[in-house]
Amino acid sequence: MSRAFNFSAGPAALPEPVLRQVQEELLEWKGERASVMEVSHRGQAFIDCAAEAERDLRELMGVPADYAVLFMQGGATTLSALLPMNLASPERTADYVLTGHWGEKALENAKPLLRTNVAASSRESSYRSIPARDQWRLTPGAAYVHYTSNETIHGVEFPGVPDVGDVPLVADFSSNLLSRPVDVSRFGVIYGGAQKNLGPSGLVIVIVRKDLLGKHGRDLPPIFEMQNQARNDSMFNTPATFSWYVVGLVLKWLKAQGGAAAMAVQNRNKAELLYGAIDGSGGYYRNDVDPSCRSWMNVPFVLPDAALDKPFLKEAEATGLLGLKGHRALGGMRASIYNAMPVAGVQALTTFMADFAKRNG
Amino acid sequence: MSRAFNFSAGPAALPEPVLRQVQEELLEWKGERASVMEVSHRGQAFIDCAAEAERDLRELMGVPADYAVLFMQGGATTLSALLPMNLASPERTADYVLTGHWGEKALENAKPLLRTNVAASSRESSYRSIPARDQWRLTPGAAYVHYTSNETIHGVEFPGVPDVGDVPLVADFSSNLLSRPVDVSRFGVIYGGAQKNLGPSGLVIVIVRKDLLGKHGRDLPPIFEMQNQARNDSMFNTPATFSWYVVGLVLKWLKAQGGAAAMAVQNRNKAELLYGAIDGSGGYYRNDVDPSCRSWMNVPFVLPDAALDKPFLKEAEATGLLGLKGHRALGGMRASIYNAMPVAGVQALTTFMADFAKRNG
Numbered sequence: 001m002s003r004a005f006n007f008s009a010g011p012a013a014l015p016e017p018v019l020r021q022v023q024e025e026l027l028e029w030k031g032e033r034a035s036v037m038e039v040s041h042r043g044q045a046f047i048d049c050a051a052e053a054e055r056d057l058r059e060l061m062g063v064p065a066d067y068a069v070l071f072m073q074g075g076a077t078t079l080s081a082l083l084p085m086n087l088a089s090p091e092r093t094a095d096y097v098l099t100g101h102w103g104e105k106a107l108e109n110a111k112p113l114l115r116t117n118v119a120a121s122s123r124e125s126s127y128r129s130i131p132a133r134d135q136w137r138l139t140p141g142a143a144y145v146h147y148t149s150n151e152t153i154h155g156v157e158f159p160g161v162p163d164v165g166d167v168p169l170v171a172d173f174s175s176n177l178l179s180r181p182v183d184v185s186r187f188g189v190i191y192g193g194a195q196k197n198l199g200p201s202g203l204v205i206v207i208v209r210k211d212l213l214g215k216h217g218r219d220l221p222p223i224f225e226m227q228n229q230a231r232n233d234s235m236f237n238t239p240a241t242f243s244w245y246v247v248g249l250v251l252k253w254l255k256a257q258g259g260a261a262a263m264a265v266q267n268r269n270k271a272e273l274l275y276g277a278i279d280g281s282g283g284y285y286r287n288d289v290d291p292s293c294r295s296w297m298n299v300p301f302v303l304p305d306a307a308l309d310k311p312f313l314k315e316a317e318a319t320g321l322l323g324l325k326g327h328r329a330l331g332g333m334r335a336s337i338y339n340a341m342p343v344a345g346v347q348a349l350t351t352f353m354a355d356f357a358k359r360n361g
Numbered sequence: 362m363s364r365a366f367n368f369s370a371g372p373a374a375l376p377e378p379v380l381r382q383v384q385e386e387l388l389e390w391k392g393e394r395a396s397v398m399e400v401s402h403r404g405q406a407f408i409d410c411a412a413e414a415e416r417d418l419r420e421l422m423g424v425p426a427d428y429a430v431l432f433m434q435g436g437a438t439t440l441s442a443l444l445p446m447n448l449a450s451p452e453r454t455a456d457y458v459l460t461g462h463w464g465e466k467a468l469e470n471a472k473p474l475l476r477t478n479v480a481a482s483s484r485e486s487s488y489r490s491i492p493a494r495d496q497w498r499l500t501p502g503a504a505y506v507h508y509t510s511n512e513t514i515h516g517v518e519f520p521g522v523p524d525v526g527d528v529p530l531v532a533d534f535s536s537n538l539l540s541r542p543v544d545v546s547r548f549g550v551i552y553g554g555a556q557k558n559l560g561p562s563g564l565v566i567v568i569v570r571k572d573l574l575g576k577h578g579r580d581l582p583p584i585f586e587m588q589n590q591a592r593n594d595s596m597f598n599t600p601a602t603f604s605w606y607v608v609g610l611v612l613k614w615l616k617a618q619g620g621a622a623a624m625a626v627q628n629r630n631k632a633e634l635l636y637g638a639i640d641g642s643g644g645y646y647r648n649d650v651d652p653s654c655r656s657w658m659n660v661p662f663v664l665p666d667a668a669l670d671k672p673f674l675k676e677a678e679a680t681g682l683l684g685l686k687g688h689r690a691l692g693g694m695r696a697s698i699y700n701a702m703p704v705a706g707v708q709a710l711t712t713f714m715a716d717f718a719k720r721n722g
Contacts, residue, residue: 004394008401011602016388019396023387027380033365033683035380037561037607040369040684073563074434077598081582109582195599200398202434202563202601221442221470237438238556240563240601241372246398322394323401 005345008323009152009298009336010175010196018249037242041235046245050233053248060251060259063184063207068230070206071244073237075193076174079204080106083170083189084113086226088143089217095119095142095167099158099293100127100151101329102172110146119145127154129290133162144168144188150176150295152196153327155287155334157295161186168212175297177205178254179339180264188212196297197338199247203240254339263339270337270346271296277350284357302332308360309333319352321345366706369684370513370659370697371536371557379610398603402596407606411594414609421612421620424545424568429591431567432605434598436554437535440565441467444531444550445474447587449504450578456480456503456528460519460654461488461512462690463533468507475504488515490651494523505529505549511537511656513557514688516648516695518656522547529573536658538566539615540700541625549573557658558699560608564601615700624700631698631707632657638711645718663693669721670694680713682706 006013029036032045039046054069063069072079084094092114096107098121110116117139120131138145145164150157152175161169161183168188177192184190189208195201206226214227222228228236257263275294278285278301287294287301303312309325309332316324326332337346367374390397393406400407415430424430433440445455453475457468459482471477478500481492499506506525511518513536522530522544529549538553545551550569556562567587575588583589589597618624636655639646639662648655648662664673670686670693677685687693698707 002394003389006395006399008395008399008404010599011399011401013399014396019388019398023384026384026387027377028364033363033681034367034369035375037380038367038369038372038374040372041562043369043684073436073439075599077584078434081584105583109584112580112582193599200601200603201402201599202604219473221473222466223438223442223470238371238436238554238562240561240604242561242603243563243601320394323404 004320004322005341005348006322007335007337007341007345007349009327009334010193011201012196012336012338013340014199014246015250015253015340018246018253021249022246036245039241041238041241046241049245049248050239053244053251056248056251056255057205060178060254061182061184061207066210067184068208068210068213070208070226070229071234071239071247072204072206072229073202073240074204075195075201076102076172076191076204077105077109079191079206080172081109081113082224082226083191084110085218085220085224086216087168087170087189087212088114090114092143093117093139095139095145097121097131097136097145097147097162098123099130099148099156100154102151102153102174103146103148106146106148106172114143117142127151127156128288130156130158130293138164138167142167144170146170146172148172150297152298152336153300153329153334155289155295155298155300156293157297159293168209175338178260178263179267179297181260194243194247196336197340198250200243203243203247205247266343267296267337267339270341270343271299273343273346273350274299274335274337277353281353281357284361285353297338298334298336300326300330300332300334306331311360312356315356316352319348321349321352365681365683366702366709367683368696368698368702368706368710370688370695371554372562373557373697373699374701375560375607376611376614376701379607379614382610383607397606400602402599402602407602410606410609411600414605414612417609417612417616418566421539421615422543422545422568427571428545429569429571429574431569431587431590432595432600432608433565433567433590434563434601435565436556436562437463437533437552437565438466438470440552440567441533442470442474443585443587444552445471446579446581446585447577448529448531448550448573449475451475453504454478454500456500456506458482458492458497458506458508458523459484460491460509460517461515463512463514463535464507464509467509467533471507478503480506488512488517489649491517491519491654499525499528503528505531507531507533509533511535511658513659513697514661514690516650516656516659516661517654518658520654529570536699537656539621539624540628540658542621555604555608557697558701559611561604564604564608566608627704628657628698628700631702631704632660634704634707634711635660635696635698638714642714642718645722646714658699659695659697661687661691661693661695667692672721673717676717677713680709682710682713
């Protein structure tokens, strides 16, 4: 047995050196004579570990000092409900830009909490594009504008940061956090589940401009008040310590790789390789996303006949290529090629795809 | 270096055989050619793993078929806000019985969500006892009665299940889940964070009578609607897969130990040993909790002089006894002796305590 190339959408592949370190120190961590899973979050060893992860994330993303960085329990879906509560009163309006499944979900979680307006949506074109910025119907004085930086299922990614003027921009970065440089100062909030580019599931990273918190005027349960997490270094309650520790190791690995800029080069190369194989297959494989917003992280594609899906997946698995089954909403295939996926993995995939097409053309 | 006896209150000691198995299969899990952290929660391997953990928990606790068992992200504090939303409309009244810090916190999280009534509280006696049942001022027709089965900080544990008639009993079992047998059918909801008796932090177990869900009449964000988790086997969103897997291993370990009944015998023995050492110290060590409700799980105690705390902790650590510092709210010491703490650990502690008292008497 040996490790395969894992194209799962999330939970997803982690860097092997990180897993090896976790394995090595699993029973005795940093001279603590206990596992990192077993030590108190109030003990100095864990406090140091947590603070170091935050420092590394701030450095890697260039987070300005007036932003809080939170490591919270849950995932992006949890945050898609917590954020509306924390950013605005129920009477205010928030704008949502929909470019896929997760934007829709975020909107559903916001609807009971404040007024929402769909400022733009590419739903009618089956989420294969991003609505042109000059078509967005933004609400003057909106509480915030929400969008999904990368749609994991539909494979649609914003190539840059949209300009919405002075209204705080709130973005779900779950599936492209730290996959390329981003100017954090353009945002009110960046949030994302850890389980794609950063670590195990069950932890969500929130980067929030501090002045946006605590002004909602709601009577919230203290555990839902994000200000409480910001004031307590994300330890208002017991955090997901093990996941936080793993994220810390992944951040160290990212720094050693050269950070977001180096990742961007590699991610672009991997994406070009894979889209090239699809587009160059003479129509055998197909990805219908507008090339200007094709995701570098998640590449959905279909075969000429859905009857070929099963043999494709079976042979891929036998070749050591895992997790290629597409989301049930779209069918077909999806290759998630996050930071931890090496170029060699994408090369192995494209080689297999060419061979499969030849044998089943 | 070697592993020590870890008396942390949570995150807390895990069974060493569980940690060894996690370590062994960390890079390649169950023939998946990937870590359990990396595989999709929608893949068959994880679905099987998750279902097996639920089956084992049901078996170990004797959960009746009309109860859902949920493995949710977050901790007990999260649930102390989610439960009021899910169990009742804002106009209804819920009764809270306070026997320590966590009961107070649960009440604070409920207050913005419905009407609350403190039916009983031992706050005035510094939470050293449980108010006599015939003194509780329960609200007729209350939505539910909430209590904390074991108060981790104050070391106060309900020796049995209070009778509240037909009103659903909702109990925070975070720190004594599966530490002794309990009749689940007496409850509307049992919930508890995993990080004491069951696994890593960031996961909360909820055992809820199914007919109580979905009747709150509120317009909730779908992610806060617990009915959605019950209907989707706790996979309405991406669950904390690694934590769920570790809990599954702990449950297997518990079954091998003889389950809750066997744990109860051992936990009672450990508690008697430790309280015996305190009470038999001629007043050197002191625990002021009413003996009828002293916790089997968390044993707070003080030394004759707070100036002795530092040397006590330092020498204890040198002897291989970790995590004994009491909660900052009470000071002094606290020994948490959950299921995973072997009798030998408590023996080592009492031996050290006697020796320390002799040398510093």
